[in-house]
Amino acid sequence: MVEARAQFLNAGHYNPLRNALTELWLQHGDRARFIVDVGAGIGFYISRVLQQFPQSLGLAIDLSKYAARRAAKAHSRLDVAVADVWGGLPLKDASADILLVVFAPRPTSELFRIIKGGGRLIVATPTDAHLRELQHSLGLLRIHPGKRVKTAEALSQYFVPSDHRSHEWSMELTRIEVEHVVRMGPSARHVDSALLAGNIGRLPTITNVTGSVDISVYTRPE
Numbered sequence: 001m002v003e004a005r006a007q008f009l010n011a012g013h014y015n016p017l018r019n020a021l022t023e024l025w026l027q028h029g030d031r032a033r034f035i036v037d038v039g040a041g042i043g044f045y046i047s048r049v050l051q052q053f054p055q056s057l058g059l060a061i062d063l064s065k066y067a068a069r070r071a072a073k074a075h076s077r078l079d080v081a082v083a084d085v086w087g088g089l090p091l092k093d094a095s096a097d098i099l100l101v102v103f104a105p106r107p108t109s110e111l112f113r114i115i116k117g118g119g120r121l122i123v124a125t126p127t128d129a130h131l132r133e134l135q136h137s138l139g140l141l142r143i144h145p146g147k148r149v150k151t152a153e154a155l156s157q158y159f160v161p162s163d164h165r166s167h168e169w170s171m172e173l174t175r176i177e178v179e180h181v182v183r184m185g186p187s188a189r190h191v192d193s194a195l196l197a198g199n200i201g202r203l204p205t206i207t208n209v210t211g212s213v214d215i216s217v218y219t220r221p222e
């Protein structure tokens with residue numbers, strides 16, 4: 001999964017999402033000293049943010065030691081911690097200025113505990129249109145259309161909603177890249193490998209695929 005994620009992200013297909021996150025950061029977190037990426041994977045998003053903000057330090061937290069090893073090399077001002085976020089985040093109360101959660105688990109009360117008053121939480125979640133061209137043909141897991149509302153309700157119990165963007169972009173993917181995007185996501189554990197290979201083999205050489213993500217910004221009250 002980690003290797004597929006690294007190959008796919010490094011090919012630039014999610015750069016529009018990374019740019020959108022960096023833009024939001026410029027608006028909401030330009031003075032942030034300590035940034036934490038929860039479920040950071042290989043550190044693709046936080047490393048870009050650190051590039052833009054030379055005064056900031058980052059921490060990437062992930063359950064996977066394989067992902068964390070890659071994240072550790074992603075930026076010189078990025079530290080990593082291997083932890084199960086459902087067991088608690090390995091940080092002091094009110095220690096982070098900005099939290100980033102991209103396609104990753106959201107332990108809401110822990111996010112609240114570690115963020116400073118006035119700090120921002122930026123959450124990116126796929127919409128039901130994400131990878132829609134592949135959902136049916138490859139039998140991928142569907143995102144429930146009501147998920148955004150449920151997520152917003154859960155987070156709004158702790159945080160004040162401050163900004164929201166829907167972001168859609170188009171990707172031209174080869175069959176290998178289609179395989180990577182499936183293998184790096186939650187469907188990887190749910191689809192039969194042989195069936196997946198057969199279905200990918202029937203796709204055209206290049207498939208146009210939609211990326212569709214909701215990005216929400218929340219503020220922890222002072």
Ligand SMILES: C[S@@+](CC[C@H](N)C(=O)[O-])C[C@H]1O[C@@H](n2cnc3c(N)ncnc32)[C@H](O)[C@@H]1O
Pocket residue numbers: 005038039040041042043044045061062063064067083084085086101102103104105184185186
């Ligand atoms: C879909 S990936 C997203 C990774 C990264 N945010 C990105 O978008 O490239 C989800 C990440 O969450 C991590 N993860 C899943 N469950 C976790 C848990 N309980 N504690 C910490 N990390 C977890 C996985 O290891 C994986 O790296």
